[in-house]
Amino acid sequence: MYICSTCAVEHEEAVEVCAICADERQWVPAAGQQWTTLDELTAAGHEVRVQELEPDLFGITIEPKLGIGQQAHLVRTPAGNVIWDMVGYVDEDAARQVRELGEVAAIVASHPHMYGVQVEWSRALGGAPVLVSEADQKWVARPDPVIRTWSGTLDVVPGVRLLQLGGHFPGSAVAHWAAGAGGKGVLLGGDTIQANPDRATMTFMRSYPNRIPLSAAVVDRITRAVEVLEFDRLYDNFGKTVDTDARAAVRRSADRYIGWVRGDFDHLT
Numbered sequence: 001m002y003i004c005s006t007c008a009v010e011h012e013e014a015v016e017v018c019a020i021c022a023d024e025r026q027w028v029p030a031a032g033q034q035w036t037t038l039d040e041l042t043a044a045g046h047e048v049r050v051q052e053l054e055p056d057l058f059g060i061t062i063e064p065k066l067g068i069g070q071q072a073h074l075v076r077t078p079a080g081n082v083i084w085d086m087v088g089y090v091d092e093d094a095a096r097q098v099r100e101l102g103e104v105a106a107i108v109a110s111h112p113h114m115y116g117v118q119v120e121w122s123r124a125l126g127g128a129p130v131l132v133s134e135a136d137q138k139w140v141a142r143p144d145p146v147i148r149t150w151s152g153t154l155d156v157v158p159g160v161r162l163l164q165l166g167g168h169f170p171g172s173a174v175a176h177w178a179a180g181a182g183g184k185g186v187l188l189g190g191d192t193i194q195a196n197p198d199r200a201t202m203t204f205m206r207s208y209p210n211r212i213p214l215s216a217a218v219v220d221r222i223t224r225a226v227e228v229l230e231f232d233r234l235y236d237n238f239g240k241t242v243d244t245d246a247r248a249a250v251r252r253s254a255d256r257y258i259g260w261v262r263g264d265f266d267h268l269t
């Protein structure tokens with residue numbers, strides 16, 4: 001098993017170039033494609049950090065930073081835990097920390113940049129199923145029988161609903177956790193809806209690193225699909241949040257985005 005040094009997604013073999021990085025949404029570094037392994041990452045001192053973000057929600061990160069530096073999330077529910085997005089490293093200590101939080105019912109990524117070492121994590125957790133959005137399954141570089149596809153809407157456990165909204169990738173999804181934020185609801189936005197540094201607005205893009213926008217129609221479609229849900233807080237996949245009033249913030253952010261791409265504010269440019 002090989003891990004792309006740039007995006008930290010696991011691969012069955014060390015191909016000439018990682019397809020995820022060669023795609024227009026990512027990048028291949030100037031030095032060219034590089035591969036690493038779990039043993040090399042262990043030797044380099046990488047560790048998994050699991051920290052509670054709010055009751056029953058945990059952030060999973062790698063220190064020092066690995067790949068694009070995402071934060072995975074673990075939602076704890078009475079029916080089993082859901083790991084939302086994955087990181088590119090796992091070791092026995094990490095698996096023990098996650099097992100101590102309860103049985104993992106499913107591992108599911110918001111989109112292919114977040115696959116990480118999802119099959120390796122599944123093995124470390126005794127074979128937890130890995131759910132992959134059917135529309136994006138061609139990006140899986142390490143096929144395995146633990147992978148199952150899904151599409152549309154899926155209640156992965158009671159109280160945690162996956163919604164395929166597209167946008168960033170055709171299979172891009174968000175996860176709605178009804179019991180989050182003290183019962184007001186949490187939306188795990190992945191890169192479908194990414195929180196801004198102002199902690200009060202979000203944005204929507206085909207590519208964040210290469211700054212490729214989405215159309216007004218797609219941003220409106222995504223917003224309509226989430227504003228029927230009850231949620232007060234949003235977490236994106238890089239540790240950024242909109243802590244309160246997040247549902248109204250999505251609509252506000254979408255209206256601003258749509259106004260800009262339509263030309264409403266061209267007099268300001």
Ligand SMILES: [Zn+2]
Nearest residue numbers: 004007018021
């Ligand atoms: Zn890559």
